Amino acid sequence: MTQKIRGVLSPVITPFTEDLRPHRVRYLRHCRWLIAQGVGLAVFGTNSEANSLAVSEKRELLDFLLDAGLPASRMMPGTGSCSLTDAVELTRHALARGCESVLMLPPFYYKGVADDGLFAYFSEVIQQVASPTLKIYLYHIPPVSQVPINHRLIERLLKAYPGNIAGVKDSSGDWNHTRALLKDFQPHGFDVFAGSETFLLQTMQHGGAGCISATANVNPAAILDLFLNWEAPDAGARQAELDQVRAEFSKFSMIPALKSAIAVFQKEPAWARVRPPLVPLSGDQARTLEGALRRMHFELGAFEEAA
Amino acid sequence: MTQKIRGVLSPVITPFTEDLRPHRVRYLRHCRWLIAQGVGLAVFGTNSEANSLAVSEKRELLDFLLDAGLPASRMMPGTGSCSLTDAVELTRHALARGCESVLMLPPFYYKGVADDGLFAYFSEVIQQVASPTLKIYLYHIPPVSQVPINHRLIERLLKAYPGNIAGVKDSSGDWNHTRALLKDFQPHGFDVFAGSETFLLQTMQHGGAGCISATANVNPAAILDLFLNWEAPDAGARQAELDQVRAEFSKFSMIPALKSAIAVFQKEPAWARVRPPLVPLSGDQARTLEGALRRMHFELGAFEEAA
Numbered sequence A, B: 001m002t003q004k005i006r007g008v009l010s011p012v013i014t015p016f017t018e019d020l021r022p023h024r025v026r027y028l029r030h031c032r033w034l035i036a037q038g039v040g041l042a043v044f045g046t047n048s049e050a051n052s053l054a055v056s057e058k059r060e061l062l063d064f065l066l067d068a069g070l071p072a073s074r075m076m077p078g079t080g081s082c083s084l085t086d087a088v089e090l091t092r093h094a095l096a097r098g099c100e101s102v103l104m105l106p107p108f109y110y111k112g113v114a115d116d117g118l119f120a121y122f123s124e125v126i127q128q129v130a131s132p133t134l135k136i137y138l139y140h141i142p143p144v145s146q147v148p149i150n151h152r153l154i155e156r157l158l159k160a161y162p163g164n165i166a167g168v169k170d171s172s173g174d175w176n177h178t179r180a181l182l183k184d185f186q187p188h189g190f191d192v193f194a195g196s197e198t199f200l201l202q203t204m205q206h207g208g209a210g211c212i213s214a215t216a217n218v219n220p221a222a223i224l225d226l227f228l229n230w231e232a233p234d235a236g237a238r239q240a241e242l243d244q245v246r247a248e249f250s251k252f253s254m255i256p257a258l259k260s261a262i263a264v265f266q267k268e269p270a271w272a273r274v275r276p277p278l279v280p281l282s283g284d285q286a287r288t289l290e291g292a293l294r295r296m297h298f299e300l301g302a303f304e305e306a307a
Helices: A024-037 A056-067 A082-097 A113-128 A149-162 A175-184 A196-203 A220-228 A235-248 A254-265 A284-293 B024-036 B055-067 B084-096 B114-131 B151-160 B175-184 B197-205 B220-228 B235-250 B254-265 B281-296
Strands: A009-011 A101-105 A135-140 A167-172 A191-194 A211-213 B007-010 B101-104 B136-139 B165-170 B189-192 B210-213
Touching: A009 A220, A024 A220, A056 A082, A056 B189, A082 A101, A082 A113, A082 B165, A113 A135, A113 A196, A135 A196, A149 B197, A175 A191, A175 A196, A175 B024, A191 A284, A196 A211, A196 A235, A220 A235, A235 A254, A235 A284, A254 A284, A284 B210, B007 B024, B007 B220, B024 B055, B055 B084, B084 B101, B084 B114, B114 B151, B151 B165, B151 B175, B151 B210, B165 B175, B175 B189, B175 B197, B189 B197, B197 B210, B197 B220, B197 B235, B210 B220, B220 B235, B235 B281, B254 B281
Parallel strands: A009 A211, A101 A135, A135 A167, A167 A191, A191 A211, B007 B210, B101 B136, B136 B165, B165 B189, B189 B210
Antiparallel strands: none
């Protein structure tokens, strides 16, 4: 059995060409830079605009990264979908290409569905994929999906598929919820990742596995630093610094803000593109964010150096 | 320019095989029966579990119906998707096969998106599909999608694409909202369909185009009858009868209830299957629904006779 992923992962943002296709060259550069900074690649997450892509586009992007030599062992592709068929196809493909860890949204079109239905969905994926090496990380993000993954469901899934249910990304934004997951499930080897670095120090203090955070796209080294040094005397101060950076991004819609920062600091305006229904930051917003980041001496470094 | 669809359409429920693939033979029989009853086919709607299917499955089902001789002019396939790529692909395919009318959900993963983003999404679909014969019906179903299509957005779309923006299905469940749409947009040739037969009589009295309703899967003739005779003296009584039938289904989760009724009245238990995350009615629920329907002398007739 391969080692489970721990640490800091970035839900990798997806650059687009002028006609809104994924921009492979920019994507690869960004992914190489992230790996060089020491963070893993949670490609096809919420921040990746993954649900705005077709399954075929995700397959191609994954193939492209792996063919370029990026390590499957450092990836946790998002493969959950409203469509059981799509979830099975993308999970199978990820696994066939060596990515054993996948992050799965629940099906999110129907609201108020019964636990039995969500259990049946994950069961079907696991049974159809039928691989002992598959590690599913459940993606709890009720503010967006509107479909929670509750404690009872996790218990049932863990009991039925102890080898395949590997952990959770908790993007509830509620520390009490994350703490309860850490208390109830982490001792059983079910890895709890905080959904943002806001809760990274607390998550580590309670035995968690790390964080998967939007801002790891732009501030990976500092976030990783706290993960590696969470027991250091200055860990609280490091956490406060991370919080300050995140606070500037959180003043805007997160995904366009991340892309805007990369567009500015990499001097590649095209990075600012998003797929509808998202909209890029306005010129004023982009300048406000840039000003705030420059005042705190924020730097990205050049992506090219890593590529 | 071909005539616009009016009347009653059924968001066709999708039967599944034991391994949860679409069951083509049952599907075709049901669609033929619906056409024989005089209602149109809004395939791939909410009640079709369409978001639980892959685009490839929807393409194949549409091809199968058309190859079997069902009329494209009586179809309004659902082609909206979170993924711009998927929406364009399925809309293009429908159009290539002669289906000019499509029902489009807004992209529904991200919540609280700006009107500008939704406008950009529909604009992109229209521009990429680039067909003067494309007729888009906007699908407003905030209780499920959580992403509304508001009046301002409709105004902007109508102004920018008067030839392609054809109407709306209003599944808000709020008659005041439907009435406002009828008042503001129907006079400009923008067709308003009620999202259920509950509001069919009122919709017709205010100049609307008909309804697209879940229960048209099981009660098509009576619903059509009201559409055809909404000016008759007994229209109110007909509406009340429709409401009684719908009320029995509404006591349960609608999609499993529709399938359960067909399973029972067609004597094909396999019709009860749903794809996760939905769950079928329990045995008790199915019997309660059956009892209520039998007490009101509900009948389906045999699908085979139409096939």
